[in-house]
Amino acid sequence: MTLTLGHYLFLGSGLFIIGIFGALTRRSVIGILMSIELIFNAANVNLAAFNRFLHPDGVTGQAFALFIMTVAAAEVVVGLALVLAIYRSRDKIYMEDINIMRG
């Protein structure tokens, strides 16, 4: 059995759905950040797969995946820093308690 583009997309969409589900349902901010990482990786899988199957000569998709990983790492740093700052000032980590953006 050979791996086709469909298998990779299936994998990508599976990761994405898991990530979305996690992001919408987790109460903890840490869990939400981890779910978002999953969504990123779903996108990376898709990019690499499309590059491999539609444009095998180039490396644009892989390069883009690397960029996204870098950006995701930086973003997680910022995100965890925010979480730490909130936790220290309010002693809370559940999302429903953090509603200072209420309109």
Place this chain on the structure above:
Amino acid sequence: MIEYVWLVPLLPLAASLIILFVGRESDHSPMPYVGIAAIGAGLWISLRVIFDGAVGAAVLPFEKDWSWYSFAADLGGRAFIFDMRAGVLIDGAAAVMLAVVCLVSLLVQVYSLGYMHGDTRFKRYFAYISFFTASMLGLVVSNNLIVTFACWELVGVSSYLLIGFWFEQKAPPYAGKKAFITTKLGDLGFFLALLLTFTYAGTYNIVRLKEAVAMGYLPPVVLTFIGLGLLAGAAGKSAQAPLFIWLPDAMEGPTPVSALIHAAPMVAAGLYLVARVYFIYLASPAAMEAVAWVGLATAFLAGTMALVPYDIKRVLAFSTVSQLGFMMCALGVGGYTAGLFHLTTHAFFKALLFLCAGSVIHAVHTNDMRSMGGLSKRMPVTFLTMAVGSLALAGIPPFAGFFSKDLILEKVFEHSHLMFAVLVFTACLTAFYTFRMLFLTFLGDGRDHDRVAHAEESGSVMTVPLLILAALAVVSGWLFEHGHAFASFVGNGGAAEAAAEAAGHGTQAAAGHALNPMVLAVGLTAAAVLLILLAYSLYGGPDLSRAARIKERFLPVFNVLENRWGFDAFFLFLVDASDRLAVLCRWLDTEVIDRIFVDGWGLICRVFAEISHLFDALFVDQAVDGCGYVSRDVAGRGLRSLVARGQVQEYLLYLAVGVSLFAILNK
């Protein structure tokens, strides 16, 4: 000398401007002499032109023109430069007209020095006279019909100024307006004829136009219309039926002006125009016939109207109209030289008669012949010169009118016996009314003793022009008729016309219808003398009761004639009708068009605007307000506090649902 003929109209024009703008208004202003000098120079040039032409030193017709304006044109895919040229064209007729106009104008100006002395606008009067003469001279020399038309209108303007010269009184401005508007009515025809001419011939140059007609570029129907249009213009200017109504009223101007209008400058313009474009009439028999009938009707109607008035100038005015009818009729039957000949001789004796009348009026301060009578002893020079003028007008040999009228009647006899009969009758009337006027004025008793007893002969500045004109009235006919000098000179510029006349003459003579000139001359003279005697028996003595009895008996006829055959009433009716029409149109405009269409449309617009406003207020505005209302946040209720609860995961859910919706709906 003929190269300088273009100076003839320009000198008086310059003189009029100088008189108008230089110097101050005063009784002793030297300015009139500027005008007299200018017209004198013009007369000298035109006499030299005639002399040169007669001895062959100058070749007639003489044409010289300059470029007026030019522009690039593109017509029917053919590009060319259209060059409008204006200049002078002198043929025999033009040369004669120049001399006549200059001479009469010169004498009238000299005479006016005496007549207008003491008038408050002494200087301005001479400016107008010079301008009037300049316009007429421009009309005579021009070789371009547009320039002719412009001068034609200038003649109208200056006649308006001169007729209404005493504008403080009531009648003169009215008469001026009447003259201007009536002639304008005819000018319309002239203008339309000009448009037609250019459309078909592409030129206004008279020589070129003649070539175009000869080559047959103009269809006969168009030629007829052009001829009729020009005839309408000529009828206005030359006081032909039915537009003659202005001429009797033109008497309101100063008497020398009447002399000028009646003798040369103005009324000759129409006849001159017809003669100038005679080739058009020769090519269109219908237009020619119309000319003849118009002339005939004018001659007859005016001749009868001249029988009844008591205003001395009015008799003369009607006689002018009648004589102009003679000339027009002559032109219409192919008598080119006969018409112009009568125009020339008539200019002399009619100017003479008017200046004599002016002399009388100057002496007795009234126009009414019932207040005159017995003036022959008080004013012998005026009486004698006026008698000469009257004899010339009545056509008694050897005075000028005899020769020219004879020539016309011969021509008319060849053409139509009916016309001949009418014209002979009119000629007899002429003799009668002329001498009725003369006898009423100078013979019998002085009916108004105060006026007559204080009448004195005018000064020499007025009588000398009378004597010169009287001499011309005596000799001009014989002089010109002698050896057919006039015919051969005028024929110079119109060989075709002469040929046509000769051809007409030949066929008629062959048919045996030609009239023996001797029979005509003797018969006419005898009739004229008889009528003069009749006039003497009625008006010559101190007792006017017989005339009064005749008037009693034929009162209805007299009334018709005094009402001028109802022409004035007819035109006043037209004016009145047009007034009423204007009122009706105004009513139609304000009450119907404004009310129904303009206001109605406004009403419809308003109704639609109201509907639109209601829709706007009820639906659009409410929708906007509703959006604002639901998104308000009042006490924690409303859309905003419902959605924006600060729960980030809810926001993400909305995002996910939204993207999913797009994905689904995009199918």
